[in-house]
Amino acid sequence: MAEKITAYRFDRLDQTLSQLNKENCSIIAGGTDVMVLHKSRRGVPPKIPNPVIFIDHLSELKRVYQNQKDLHIGACCTYSELLEDPLIPLPLKNAIKTIAAPAIRNRGTLGGNICNASPAGDTLPLLYVYNAKLLLRSVNGDRVVAISDFIQGVRRVGRQHNEILVEIILPSVLEEGSHVVFEKVGNRNADAIAKVGFAGLIRVNDSRVEDVRFAFGAVGPTMVRSVDIEKKLLGKPIPLADSDVAEVVAAFDKIIRPIDDQRSTAIYRKKVALNLLRYFLSSKQYQPN
Amino acid sequence: MNLKDISTSVPKKDHSGKVSGQLAYISDVKVENMVYGVLVRSPIAYGKIKSIQLPNFPEGYEAVGAEQIPGPNVVKIIQEDQPIFANEWVNYIGEPILMLVGKELDILYRLLNEVKIEFDELQAIYTLDDAIQQKSAPGVTMASYEFGENLDVISTIEQGAHKIIEEEYSTGYQEHVYLEPQGMLGIYKDDEIVVQGSMQCLYYIKNALISALACGDDEVRVVQSPTGGGFGGKEEFPSMMACHVAVAANAVKKSVMLVFDRSEDMVVTTKRHPAKIKYRTAIDEEGNILSMCVDVFLDGGANAGLSSVVLQRALLNSAGVYKIPHFHAKGYVLKTNTVPNGAFRGFGAPQSFAGIESHIGHISKLSKLDPLDYKRKYLVKQGDPTITKGQFRDPILMEDMIEDLLNASDFKSKKGEFQRFNQQNLRYKKGIGTSLFLHGCGFTGSGERDHIKATVKLVKSRDDKVLLKISNSDMGQGIYTTLSKIVAQALDLPFDRVLYPDPDTKEVPDSGPTVASRTTMIVGKLLERAAKKLKAQWQPGVEQEVVENYVHREMIPWDEKTFTGDAYPAYSWGVNIVEVEVDTLTGNVKLEKVYANYEVGKVIDDRIMKGQIDGGLAQGLAYGYLEKMTSKEGRIQQKSISDYGPPTSMDVVSIESKVFDNPYADGPYGAKGAGELTLIGGAPAVQAAIEDALQTSFQQIPITPEVIIESL
């Protein structure tokens, strides 16, 4: 018969952390990625490396709150919960609405989307432009890392085995004045995996660029973002000159290196990523949202 | 039942069990002494098996292969080129070599990984283009036909022509994605093997089993389970699965269940044939067509299967709904070392209609006429000859249907409106396109008379209920309801007194397969006649039985060798208009509005017809721009539903449709076929709409965002 599977489901986060400190476990939040990743064929449980530890029920991981201008989102909030939460910014809600379909959104979590570290993770481009920070907790205490440092490669993150992602912090996100755009390009209007993802943020002050950020999804092993390229636009007048737009597009042309796979082609991905960037930059005016 | 109009909808016979989920599909069934089967499949595309090394099996587990087949190692379809278990050559990745059987699936999956097979791998043919290059090599051409105007005559015409237009058009795979994956159960009994499962063609399976088991007619029995969608995917493919479970059940003396995983189903089952179609058309200075040559190449995959018949239908539809002067066509089915292609709703016609509608649309641009006006110039009329020297005998309502749809869609003002929109909008472009199409109902040529020879039976019980005894499957298209309704109406009997039990070959004669838009028209007509006969001899409280056999309509005899004569007894017709919006940054296409008019003789049930229209169009539209399947070195790349991308509820829009009455004398209450027709116009209309939006032309479907972005 099948081997014995060890699994934990503690009532509290501290118990969970203390177990993680004792042994390396597969962490299951909503499970919508893990169950597919380790799927067996029909009629047989998935082969998830065990022991497994369930965390999606932990109330400590399900809070959303404001701390000054920062927004803190519990890692195990499901997408549906976030859609109903008044604190969640509209662009993030729009990004969440493009994820799969209601049943998955009722189960999948924001923390799961990050820790799964798929190159096509739907919320990731937006979290990158929000400069999201991640609060990781272990029995030894807390640490905060930038999302771009945490995600290191395809399905590879900088989580110590005794740590849990507790909160996603969106710094200053509740500040007025930024214009944020999110576009997911999939093969159909629901239940699609992104072929290209794009997020752009711009803040204009006195008709000049005060802050600007972009990130691209599904065009490389991790999200593509370049602070150096973004800096070139600071202080430029709005609407941006064609030459400024062209320079930024050319710079991304050099660093975006997508692949061919069963969903799309490298040529398409690159061209569409640059199209969306160019379109974003060429906008005549930016309304804060 | 006494409906003033037969088309008035009635509740579906099988509604309750389906809506509550309590109707048992094959994967819901468990029988005594049942084990599971899993298939060891070829990991290579082409080669010879050198050796097979089996692991040590735990007790109760064993392997079944070619040696256990009592009869010839062939799945009986048309040609004898498809082994039940490959034991010498393998011809595609995924070809079954052995079946492992046993009680627990997880043990079977482990054992699968432990089977070691050595091959001598040989150079495979992976693509249709490679096969076209090598078409004269032995074994590559699996079928070919040629007919039409003498090529010398065409050559003379071409010399005098203003211009010769050459186009090469290609179409991709289409996967059925029936919601219920393929499944088959072989039930072992002392005196018979019962095969039960998801299927469209009981007697195809029964004949395949009699051959495989080398047994008598009464030693095998085929029972249809509720079938969760077919679309052609459960036409010939289940014959192989039935042989697998029957041979295994016979060998291990247990009942054997084989149910596919979705990814397995997507990778190894038949698909719509990818095609390449070459057009060579001579035109004069005004853009009038002088002659046309069409060459059709179908990628058959590794086995012939039904491909020759698919090619016939592709060729018979190669001129679309047009009367083209000096028309010549030839076609080939070519072998590649890829998953075999087979039946899919439309059966060769969707490829041809996508191609011809596209080509004629492109030629029209040279004549300075609107594509639709140009097409109408060539539209066939009643009495016109077909391209095979048959005749369009019955009234054709296409002109009325087109005019009506132009009004319904407000076509003319939309054109202007979209032009203005497109001038102002840099990112999004709108377009509107049309398609005109037909579908030949029933088997090609003399198939009904010479091969199928359908028989139907009605049995009246002592309590005056009437049972339909026929071998046709309800796979969702609603024949439990429509055929029962025909009988109830003819007998003037309440609908609930007419019963249609799940077909079982022990109980029903061979009324033919559930394919080719034949069921309502051919089987329905036989049932109508049987019911009238029963009515004439009705004796209350007495058990009675009537049998009715197929009678062929008087036509110009079909000659398959010369490809001449009446290819079909009757045709159903359609017109589609589609509006799209294209995102020029991403190439994504959004359907905005869909309009459709059809003529299917007489509708048997309005609601069921609407279901066929909406479902068929959703598949047909998606075939044109959404669904994309590719094969790389013999391996299907899209193994999940989302990677392949059939439409979700958010991709489809509501469809405004109308059906025109034009009763057909040889159909029940005037009905002709409807199920396949509704798919055919989707792709060409969506292509025309995308071309209109972007003011460009494409030579392929699906027109994916990748194709669009490359064109911009």
Place this chain on the structure above:
Amino acid sequence: MIKFTLNGRLVETDAPPTARLLDLIRDEFTLIGTKEGCGEGECGACSVFVNNHLQNSCLIPIGSIDGTDVITIEGIMESEQFKILDESYSSAGGVQCGYCIPGMVMASAALLSKNPHPSEAEIREGISGNLCRCTGYNMIVDAINLAAKKGDGLWQKK
């Protein structure tokens, strides 16, 4: 030992915690209305409610449902709401092959209980995780629309 409520009845199982809820429902509790169409959360044929939320039972390891309330199509079959959906699906012609339908009915009920007067776009979104290959969805959208009207006042009742 995992304990949870299944269609209102407290049940327990010693199946492995990584086993799929789908298999547990079908094999151990022999409830066949929950179908398997893809096993990857892409078709919705296995839709159930967990704590009143629509979920794909093929993606749920049973270890995570300890103490929760699981409802399958069998658990709503006797309800007034189901009766309305049944009639609406019948009169709108929403059922063809039937394989997606139990899941579709679950998605319909979930949508209407959250949003008793959905727009067409909201209906389409509500069933966007439930693949149907026969109907092209429109007659299912009609059915849900009809059910919303026929069952007005009923949807948010427990």
